[in-house]
Amino acid sequence: PWQWPKVWSYNAQITNPHWIYPGDLVRLLPKGFLAAVPTADPGLEPDADPGARPTTDVVTPQRRLDVAVRQVAFIDKKHLDSSMFVVGAVEDKELLSTGDDIYVSYPEKQVPKVGDRYSIYAEDSRVEHGGKVHGSYVRVLGELQITSVKQEKKAQARITGANSEIERGARVGPLMTQFKSVPPVRNEVDVQGTIVAMLTAQQLIGQGEVVFIDLGKKSGIKPGNRFFVVRRGDAFDPKRDPGEQVGQDDRSYPVRALGEVVVIQVGDSISVGLVDRVSEEMGVGDLVMMRKQ
Template sequence: MKKVFKDTSYFSVLGLKKQTLALTICAGLSIGVVTTIEASTPTRNINPPALKANAPNVYVVKKGDTLWDISKKFLKNPYRWREIWASNKYIKNPHWIFPGDRLLMCTYNNRPIIGKDEGDGCDGIIRRYGNGTVTLQPQVRIESLNNTIPVIPLDRIKNWLERSSVVAADSVKNTPYIVGAKDQRVLAAKGQSVYVRGNGLEIGQQYGVYRENDPYIMLDANGKKYNAGLEIVQVASGIATKQTGDLTTLEITDSYNSEIRRGYFVMLEEDAMLPTLFYPVNADEVIAGGKIIRIQGSIGAAAVRSVVSIDRGTNQGVKTGHVFSVNELGQTVKDPVTHETLQLPSENVGSIMVFKTFENLSYAYVLESDLPINIGSLLTPPIMND
């Protein structure tokens, strides 16, 4: 079957249709169909993670909890959760956390560990975990499960996981596009039909309808502008029902909170399971630098639960699950005594987690923010010491 876009590599991340996803904590072998990416084991800190002064000895997981929120209840530095999670590798699905699970904070070899209570307290958690041998290497992966506790609220990133992508600027050339709708409508929606111009569409095939957002225009090392990618967003799905010359009738079967306009692209829908890992990034894994270049769905600043775009992708070593600290540039002020112009130090204002990567860009979710996060805010690896 002939594809209608020029470069298929950029569209391998489109899809995840009608799947309920959960980012779940894993320390052993997954059960079920799942795609994963293995990563090198991060360097362990010599000092054990510092617990919060009010950290609970017992916590019952509630519906609506996220792994990040649970981590923050126990630790001063939630990045270090993987160092204290005590998974029991000898029972089925020991790595998944569900609402109603009773988590206990225990001590093993003078280090804090947290595990699920099976009715016999900390003694049972430590005994079942490995008969005295503890290897703390939990990971987070995407699973097709309905009730597991996610790292972050998936409903907040679902649209970007499923329906947004960044492609090469020239990859949409010669792509079929909408030229009109029945009844001379300017806009179309679910249940209506539109006319698509372009070759390569097949009768009976399901297609996606995509709008084009502003391109990502950035500066290279020499200060010259270049197009780093074009953002496209799926607004509808439809089935090709009739062809007349280079015009194809597309019956719209679903629309996604957006109208359908003339000029929108029509491309094959592709389903792909996006792999993910959740662990703090090491400083030597990602090319230094990086900043926030777009705040999705807002013309203002970002805050907790916002989605942002960053100018780092797979070409710079970024992987799904990497966490970055966000630093706001310090003000430029004039010294009142010497009248010199000074740049004040940058300040940490929050942290983000990457959930979808492209070649030179990535989408990230704002985990926490002490102050508004603005375009141009700088990215650094998180500080791993408490």
């Protein structure tokens, strides 16, 4: 109990230690304390001499990280633009739920098959970075299974599970609802990207958080690759809150690592990652860097 002044000193974002609530991110160690992450220049500077690259083996995750998505998720723009829709129901109901038989419309070149399972979701807010739409946060409403498909007719489906009431107009698509860590894979490219979204509504990112990075298969990213989350600049600024330093990139400073992200799913232009280790709070907009091994 006598350690609280020291812990409080590590958390400048906490103005009153009596006002800490469930979900708040609290640092229990000083900034810069991160096991197995070098305290000197970690060799992530893109301008470094390629011949001086470290030849260490791929770091193996120290534990499995599993995250289940129940109410909030992220979907990339490609799947958002090609989503199907709930357009009607067999019974005279306005609000639909588990066990209800419904009708689903679908794109002409994306005909579902009987037995296919999909998520039902509603779009919340779009994720934009650098003037480009990368996808959208969505609310997971439930799941369905296709029961009948006839040519030039709406598909019929049954709602197999519901988190909340489902209405006509809800989107339907292959939404991933379970994220799991994967075996490590050696990095094959040198790339730099940005964290463009996170799974929860928290402002700061901590260990075990699911994040989305604006790099995918087109950039040579594979599941099992690892990114460092980095910033460049003075880590202490008494005039700014920790969250205001997100994306700090003063090229007159060497790189410093805030943590690591394990890639668990890769799309064409978006990757999903699990934050494995953290030494300092991170946020949407922070840079990520991968070095070829």
